[in-house]
Structure formats: C-alpha cells, structure tokens
Amino acid sequence: MKLFDFTLRFNGFDINKAKQVLHKIQKLNDSEFKKYVIDKRMDIVEFHKSNNPFYQNLIKNLDIKSWEHIPIMTKQDLQRPLKERLSKGFTNKNVYINKTSGSSGDPFIFAKDKFCHALTWAEIIDRFGWYNIDFNTSKQARFYGIPLDKKGYYKERIKDVFSNRYRFSIFDLSDDAFEKCLKKFKSSKFDFINGYTSPIVQFAKFLKEKNIILNTVCPSLKSCVVTSEILFESDKKLMEQQFGVPIINEYGASELDLIAFQNPKNEWQLNSETLFVEILDDQNMPVPDGKEGRVVITSLYNKAHPFIRYDIGDIGVKCEKSTLRKPLLKTLIGRTNDIAVLPSGKKAAGLTFYYITKTVIEEDANVKEFIIEQHTLDTFKILYVSKEPISKTKKTIIIQEIEKYLEPNLNVVFERKTSLDRSNRGKLKQFKSFI
Numbered sequence: 001m002k003l004f005d006f007t008l009r010f011n012g013f014d015i016n017k018a019k020q021v022l023h024k025i026q027k028l029n030d031s032e033f034k035k036y037v038i039d040k041r042m043d044i045v046e047f048h049k050s051n052n053p054f055y056q057n058l059i060k061n062l063d064i065k066s067w068e069h070i071p072i073m074t075k076q077d078l079q080r081p082l083k084e085r086l087s088k089g090f091t092n093k094n095v096y097i098n099k100t101s102g103s104s105g106d107p108f109i110f111a112k113d114k115f116c117h118a119l120t121w122a123e124i125i126d127r128f129g130w131y132n133i134d135f136n137t138s139k140q141a142r143f144y145g146i147p148l149d150k151k152g153y154y155k156e157r158i159k160d161v162f163s164n165r166y167r168f169s170i171f172d173l174s175d176d177a178f179e180k181c182l183k184k185f186k187s188s189k190f191d192f193i194n195g196y197t198s199p200i201v202q203f204a205k206f207l208k209e210k211n212i213i214l215n216t217v218c219p220s221l222k223s224c225v226v227t228s229e230i231l232f233e234s235d236k237k238l239m240e241q242q243f244g245v246p247i248i249n250e251y252g253a254s255e256l257d258l259i260a261f262q263n264p265k266n267e268w269q270l271n272s273e274t275l276f277v278e279i280l281d282d283q284n285m286p287v288p289d290g291k292e293g294r295v296v297i298t299s300l301y302n303k304a305h306p307f308i309r310y311d312i313g314d315i316g317v318k319c320e321k322s323t324l325r326k327p328l329l330k331t332l333i334g335r336t337n338d339i340a341v342l343p344s345g346k347k348a349a350g351l352t353f354y355y356i357t358k359t360v361i362e363e364d365a366n367v368k369e370f371i372i373e374q375h376t377l378d379t380f381k382i383l384y385v386s387k388e389p390i391s392k393t394k395k396t397i398i399i400q401e402i403e404k405y406l407e408p409n410l411n412v413v414f415e416r417k418t419s420l421d422r423s424n425r426g427k428l429k430q431f432k433s434f435i
Contacts, residue, residue: 018118111306127261140165143195170199197229215244350431
C-alpha cells in the first residue's frame, strides 16, 4: 500500500489526478509548452479578476495590455484576514490553509485550493524521483522545526509516522544531541536526509570532529536534500565529505510550491510547470538572464487565493542558458530585506558580510555557527557560538576583510553566545538589519 499517497487522498488532495496533469504538461513539445504558459497565466488572472474581490480591488480598473502591466503583489498586500482574500466559492473548510514562516519579516496565513496543493506534491514527488526517492517507501531523516505546543507537536509527529520519516530536533544542536542523532542513524535504515541547511551543516561539523563518515554507519543513506536557507559551496563540500552522499539544493515557498530543485546535471532547475518565475528590476521589468533582480512568481493553478506576479522577497539570478521550458536559477543572493546600507550610502547584500566572515573564521573548527546583525549604519555585531573566544588576531583579520570588500571605518562588535536564536520553525537568519 502506498501510504503517503493514500494519506494525501484521504485529506482531499487528488494526487493521482495531479500526477497525470503534471505528466501531460511535461510531454508538451516546445511550441505547445509556450502556448500553455501564456494561456495558463492569463487564465489565472481572468479567474481572479472575475471571482476574487481582493484581487479586483488590487488591480482596480487597470487596462492590462500586456503581462508586464499586471501589478506586482507584495506580502504586505496579503496581511489582512484570509476570508477577505479567498475567491468566491472557497471557505476555510474547503481549502488547504497554512502560514508562512515569517523569515521575511512579513508572516501571513495563506490558502490553496485542494487540487493546487495536490499539484504541489506531484511536483515535489517528481523532483525527488530524479534521485530515486519515493515518499511511499524511502525513509526520511528530517531536520525541521516542530511546534512546541502539545497539540501541534503531536500532530506533526503523527504526520511523520504516516510520511515514513523521523524528525530530529533542530532547537538543540549540542554535541549531546548530535550523539543521539548519530545513534539513531546507526540503528535506522534512512534513505535520505531532508531539512534546513544550517542544522544539517552543524551535524556535518560534529561528524568531522568525530572523524565519522555517515554512510559508513548508515549504509542505506543515498542522498541529502537541503532547503530554506542559503547553501554555501564550502558547506556543501563539507556535507558531501562527511555524509558520503550527494547534497541536493532545494528552493521553495510554502505559499507557492517547490520553486527550484537541483537536477542530476547539477543545474538548479526552476519549476516551469506549475509556476511562472520572473526576475525583475526596480521598474518591474524583466532583467536579462545573468543579471540579478527580484524574484516574482505567479502560481498558475491556485484558484482559492491569488499569487499573481507575487514578489516573494528574494533576489536571484537566472542562468544565461535558461529557456522557457527549462529555466535555471544561477544563484539566490538573499532576501530583499537583507540589504545592508553603509555610511557612504553604498548598499550590499547582507550575506556579503556573512560570506566574508565565514571564509575567515571557518579555517579552524572553533566557531560552530554565527550570525551578523546591523544595529546602526556603521555598527555590525557578529554573534557566534564557539569552543573558545575568537582570538584578537582573527578578529583583526575579519575586520580587515570586511573593510577590504565593503568600506573602511566600520564598527564590528563580537559577542560570544551559548546558542543562537532561531525562528519558531527553527530557521537561522544569517543576517538581520535593525535599521
């Protein structure tokens, strides 16, 4: 019995039909696919223009002459009661409801119609299938957050049982906690790891200290899929070394779908079947492939709730060899609200600070993890967890590197912590600005 598929169907998500629709889309030739995308994106606009009062108010009586004339939606637009945003015929009782993590600073509750959510799972199943991962049979080692209230906690644990997965806590990343993780890997036949990047990186660092390659103690392990946080190349190499399996990069958003997934050719392939992904400049116009811009996405199937030209809050770059059928994400730079503004007026992606610092402090195994906060135009605080305080020499090198890549006379403060604050879902925000 395919328990995972059965659970989806039991909850009203027709996964069999969704798989058939996805397969039909994937069989289209190039000219048919182009027509599909053009027709489907206008179909969803027309549906919400006719059936969604919230969207009608958003576009008002705008004369839409081309796709580029359609207004951009932001997360701030959606911060109103869900019932005000649902299309006619949809209520809280006949849709899938969830909430975003709030990692962008703008959390909100959203809805999908049930077939749209089934298509989301069809897309995920398809992509994981590239690596012979079957949610019905493959056992998952899950590094995700979990609600701490009693009802939410046990609800997730029950879902884990039906989804053939075991969840590791990511709120405790101590050596003692990782010893328990290792013991579980030794006694379980996990097929793959899936979860947030930062705790999985910390587990890899723990294994390196112990001089353990994970798939030697858990031979069934075949792959590791990381998501939700930036994956740095150095971290990827560390995980590949310590796990002994391929590391696969996923990019998704709970309110939308799986957005991009690393394919077997090591390309970060964007979802072109159920989403239309654009990279736009500040004037809301498409940028050339290879240039950075805001990631703006249209959900082609969600009739319950409009996500049309929706600014997800990320900055990304499409690969120059992208096509309409096979768009590729070259890099994900960070979030639009993760921008550091310097005293000179210069702006820099907040992850620039993180990356510069990372290259210096990870030369040894002292610092386990760290985050960077901007408190004023010229003051940045590096919060870190380590065995020993960062040496004065290393602090000087970090400050010199920051000034080299950004600008001089910045005030960099170091603060050693026993642990770092994560979101209620366990995500670690590497850079945060308070200005």
